[in-house]
Amino acid sequence: MSPHCIAEKRPKPYAVLSSTPSDSHTWNLLFVQMLMEENGWSVTNLGACVPVAMLMDESLRRVPDMIVLSTVNGHGAQEARQVIAALRAQPSLARVPVALGGKLCVSEDRERAVVDELVAAGFDAVLVGDTAVPVFRSLLTRAAAMPGRHAGRRA
Amino acid sequence: MTPAAPEGTFHAFMERARRTGTLVVQPRMGFGTAAQMRAGLIATKDAGPGTVGTVTLDSFTRVGDFASAGRALRAGDELNGYPIVTLGPQVTRDMLDGVRDADFPVQVRHGSASPGPIFAALMAAGLDATEGGPISYCLPYSRTPVNRSVHAWREVAQRFASLAETGTVPHLESFGGCMLGQLCPPSLLIAISVLEGMFFAQQGITSVSLSYAQQTHAGQDEEAVRALHDIAADLLPSVSWHVVIYAYMGRYPATRTGALSLLSASARLARRSGAARLIVKTASEASQIPSIAENVTALRVAARAGRASGPSLGAPPSTGIEAEARSIIGRVLDLHADLGRALTSAFALGYLDVPYCLHPDNAGRTRSYIADDGRLQWAATGALPITGTGGRPKAGGLTSAELLHALSYVRDRYDTGAFAHQ
Numbered sequence: 001m002s003p004h005c006i007a008e009k010r011p012k013p014y015a016v017l018s019s020t021p022s023d024s025h026t027w028n029l030l031f032v033q034m035l036m037e038e039n040g041w042s043v044t045n046l047g048a049c050v051p052v053a054m055l056m057d058e059s060l061r062r063v064p065d066m067i068v069l070s071t072v073n074g075h076g077a078q079e080a081r082q083v084i085a086a087l088r089a090q091p092s093l094a095r096v097p098v099a100l101g102g103k104l105c106v107s108e109d110r111e112r113a114v115v116d117e118l119v120a121a122g123f124d125a126v127l128v129g130d131t132a133v134p135v136f137r138s139l140l141t142r143a144a145a146m147p148g149r150h151a152g153r154r155a
Numbered sequence: 156m157t158p159a160a161p162e163g164t165f166h167a168f169m170e171r172a173r174r175t176g177t178l179v180v181q182p183r184m185g186f187g188t189a190a191q192m193r194a195g196l197i198a199t200k201d202a203g204p205g206t207v208g209t210v211t212l213d214s215f216t217r218v219g220d221f222a223s224a225g226r227a228l229r230a231g232d233e234l235n236g237y238p239i240v241t242l243g244p245q246v247t248r249d250m251l252d253g254v255r256d257a258d259f260p261v262q263v264r265h266g267s268a269s270p271g272p273i274f275a276a277l278m279a280a281g282l283d284a285t286e287g288g289p290i291s292y293c294l295p296y297s298r299t300p301v302n303r304s305v306h307a308w309r310e311v312a313q314r315f316a317s318l319a320e321t322g323t324v325p326h327l328e329s330f331g332g333c334m335l336g337q338l339c340p341p342s343l344l345i346a347i348s349v350l351e352g353m354f355f356a357q358q359g360i361t362s363v364s365l366s367y368a369q370q371t372h373a374g375q376d377e378e379a380v381r382a383l384h385d386i387a388a389d390l391l392p393s394v395s396w397h398v399v400i401y402a403y404m405g406r407y408p409a410t411r412t413g414a415l416s417l418l419s420a421s422a423r424l425a426r427r428s429g430a431a432r433l434i435v436k437t438a439s440e441a442s443q444i445p446s447i448a449e450n451v452t453a454l455r456v457a458a459r460a461g462r463a464s465g466p467s468l469g470a471p472p473s474t475g476i477e478a479e480a481r482s483i484i485g486r487v488l489d490l491h492a493d494l495g496r497a498l499t500s501a502f503a504l505g506y507l508d509v510p511y512c513l514h515p516d517n518a519g520r521t522r523s524y525i526a527d528d529g530r531l532q533w534a535a536t537g538a539l540p541i542t543g544t545g546g547r548p549k550a551g552g553l554t555s556a557e558l559l560h561a562l563s564y565v566r567d568r569y570d571t572g573a574f575a576h577q
């Protein structure tokens with residue numbers, strides 16, 4: 001058997017991809033979904049304007065190996081705080097890696113200041129600017145290789 | 156009843172501009188506080204004559220989350236637009252006082268599939284012009300089911316039309332010529348814009364505008380805007396209408412030169428194709444919410460480029476855009492006499508199907524691509540009632556890099572100066 005076939009036997013790592021409640025941009029979501037799938041992930045893309053409750057329900061239905069938030073409308077920093085608080089308060093989701101990326105504020109100056117705050121609020125990765133995509137790629141590789149990943153586990 | 160509107164309404168202003176043949180320019184401007192919003196409108200007015208003011212609403216208000224808009228205001232967090240519902244009618248009246256007048260109308264631009272509270276707020280503040288549509292403010296802006304959006308838009312359009320009783324002519328613009336901003340071939344944009352104009356007319360609105368967003372190829376765009384004029388002349392005989400061009404609505408050039416030359420190209424498109432109004436984009440579009448000064452620069456650059464060009468003498472050769480648009484419109488109109496129902500069924504049947512749109516009610520069976528000559532073409536037409544043009548000779552799906560490449564086509568060309576001559 002070729003190494004390729006052996007690799008295929010492992011279940012794919014699973015991610016829930018979501019926008020924030022007020023954000024209706026979707027080209028970013030489509031791009032991130034495709035990027036993840038090309039890196040061997042299976043992705044549920046929840047689309048635009050996802051209420052926090054819907055993200056929670058979907059993540060509890062099948063606990064993902066990663067939750068990914070993508071937002072660009074400038075309200076991201078405000079809304080991401082609420083999302084991460086809700087996820088971390090839910091015991092079965094408290095340890096799932098959560099990545100956030102896109103454009104998080106209505107001005108680029110302000111954005112630099114919020115990245116650290118959001119990491120402190122519980123995000124495992126906050127990815128903005130030109131390095132966002134390459135850093136995310138290597139994160140995907142590492143997360144997929146983690147022994148303790150949640151794939152397929154029911155809450 | 157609603158208090159009397161000021162002498163000058165958006166409708167009357169546009170009628171005058173149309174008679175004199177001046178291209179009206181308008182920003183996409185919206186700020187979170189009344190003071191900033193007022194300063195922005197004053198700067199827009201001072202950049203005139205020939206400018207129209209815009210109040211663009213924030214996205215908490217768009218999705219009906221007024222609590223979050225209120226929380227942001229109290230916390231001093233910056234909003235991406237003006238929270239008209241949360242601030243209330245009196246604040247908005249004061250904000251507009253002495254700014255909005257006969258020579259400077261103001262339009263509210265929002266992006267809401269549940270627009271009831273927004274219409275209540277703008278009408279209570281004495282405003283008479285806004286934007287939207289049951290389709291164009293649903294698919295790009297929400298996960299609200301199309302039938303619910305149709306319901307809500309029917310109700311607000313009728314309520315808005317009743318402003319006529321106070322002697323005002325309310326004006327409603329369709330966002331149908333934009334949809335997701337990029338990679339939607341012209342015929343479908345034209346069809347949605349005209350169908351929404353007809354939907355508004357069916358609810359009693361007598362003054363509408365039909366939009367078209369600049370795409371990837373100047374000649375194709377000119378053909379499209381001419382088709383839009385011809386089709387509207389046939390299908391909207393009993394209402395007053397004009398065409399509004401949107402400067403490119405997709406991934407924007409990152410350089411200042413690239414951004415402003417793309418803007419100038421949109422002004423030339425508007426003039427060549429006989430459009431009455433242009434909504435501009437600024438040099439910071441690619442990165443962040445633009446400042447007032449950047450908006451003023453954009454208005455000046457666009458007005459100058461518009462003045463320097465005139466209507467084309469001959470129409471560009473037809474590539475069949477008008478026939479495609481008419482075919483789509485005809486099939487939708489055949490579905491039901493009530494246009495709201497026709498639009499809802501059209502999405503269920505895939506007769507309307509926007510490429511790459513993730514909205515749950517969009518069939519998702521159409522695809523587009525940018526051909527070697529720069530024109531936006533169908534790669535897959537799904538159940539759209541059009542023939543032939545689909546079928547790009549590429550096996551398999553798109554990769555993320557290819558998607559980003561297509562989304563960056565215009566941006567890259569303007570950033571490197573390759574399109575500077577257009």
Ligand code: B12
Nearest residue numbers: 023024025026070074101102106136214336406407440443
């Ligand atoms: C197309 C577009 C729209 C379309 C969206 C249609 C749709 N359903 O998707 C329409 C016209 C409807 C629209 C509406 C609005 N828009 Co808009 N839009 C754009 C535009 C022009 C292009 C976006 C795009 O297509 N990008 C393509 C994708 C692939 O790129 P991207 O989004 O930049 O994502 C990249 C990175 O950010 C990163 N990334 C993104 N997410 C993630 C996540 C992870 C984990 C990682 C690793 C990386 C990552 O990867 C991508 C590739 O590099 C941008 C400006 C621009 N970029 O030129 C404005 C822009 C994003 N919009 C903006 C705004 C504010 C709005 C509105 C609120 C209206 C308003 N007030 O102006 C509404 C949204 C309403 C709402 N409820 O949210 C602002 C945001 C301002 C800010 N953050 O400072 C921008 C920047 C324009 C501006 N300068 O004002 N918009």
